[in-house]
Amino acid sequence: MPMQPIKFYYDVLNQSSRALYIFLEASKIPFEAVPISLLKGEHLTGEYRDKVTRFKKVPAISDHGFQLSESVAIFRHLAREKLVPEHWYPRKNLGRSRVDEYLEWRQRNMGVACTDYFQQKWLVPYLQKTKPNERSVDVAEKQLERTLNDFENLFLSSKRFMIGDNISYADLMAICEIDQPKYIGYNTFASRNKLTRWYDAVREELGPYYKQVSSEFENKLRKAEKGHKEAISLKQ
């Protein structure tokens, strides 16, 4: 009996959606991708809100009718319920505990800093059809600087990936998070050698899966920016 594909609701503008998309593809888990447009507010209304997730967020899944939100909870669910390559969440040398340690830390640090910067610099101006508020961007940028320094100091070493020689979900989540500011022009790498080396290693390891999703992300950003410029010029 063929496995029924899971339904995966996502928007490539969202870092957690991209991480799960890449994970699903790289792990060969059968899935049906259902795009939900954050910019059009599709996560807030209609069937998605009423029948898919009460959280009004992307990503979400439906696995044989079992509905689940929160991307990292979805990752752990898939790691338990599907056939997934061991390196993403390794049992060896207590690797799972180390991956978990990062995934908790990120919630109060990388998740907040990368999202705030993206919102202040890009999303809020887009939705309000204005220019970015310089002071808010400045505050967000300082927080981002501190957080990237902490990330380098606390989680990167001379090893190729965060918890050793193999890529894990910690690396995948982190690169997608860092791409939020990076893809809208923030210089992530200036004087951060360890971060640069790690970023290149992760990108190389993820290969075509990362490349495809990132290019969709980039296209969506540039297309929205074009519309945004026109909206602003019409107002003036």
Added chain:
Amino acid sequence: MPMQPIKFYYDVLNQSSRALYIFLEASKIPFEAVPISLLKGEHLTGEYRDKVTRFKKVPAISDHGFQLSESVAIFRHLAREKLVPEHWYPRKNLGRSRVDEYLEWRQRNMGVACTDYFQQKWLVPYLQKTKPNERSVDVAEKQLERTLNDFENLFLSSKRFMIGDNISYADLMAICEIDQPKYIGYNTFASRNKLTRWYDAVREELGPYYKQVSSEFENKLRKAEKGHKEAISLKQ
């Protein structure tokens, strides 16, 4: 060969420390409790910072020399490595995925709102030997109201506990988080019937383990408050 106890570094003033303390006791996991005083800044200096955790936070553990921070990562580590009653993190009916969903959500919601209120109303005034800033407390209180409403709507139902008839780590983490504002005088229960019913059920189920840790928490708060009053009156 007897199991070597884990070393558990904690402060009862911290909600995640209390949740783990109760979990360790209730699960009969052998442990040596090492108190680290947040009010004295012991988490920021000395052997704790240099040899126990690079995160400068409580709680932390050392398990046969394996050092781990982030309380929820520690919970999952113990659930994997020790003999732990199944109900805390149940495999049945995909209960683990539901527990995980809450534990992710809490990081950006309950964790933030309960901690902010505690800091503005109690910790910042204590450390700075001042009275609480009314505007800051007001902002924190509004955020707390919204978050407790969301918690009730999204996670509580007619069932006894969050994911069914048995208590899980989601309930334990949630009650300890709610106790941060509650134990410093915030009225958590006004017009929240579902929350009140759930809170009483969890407290009853945890029995003496909860009672003992909560009473240590309360004593520490009241003792610090006495010193704080004296410090303020000396300044005037």
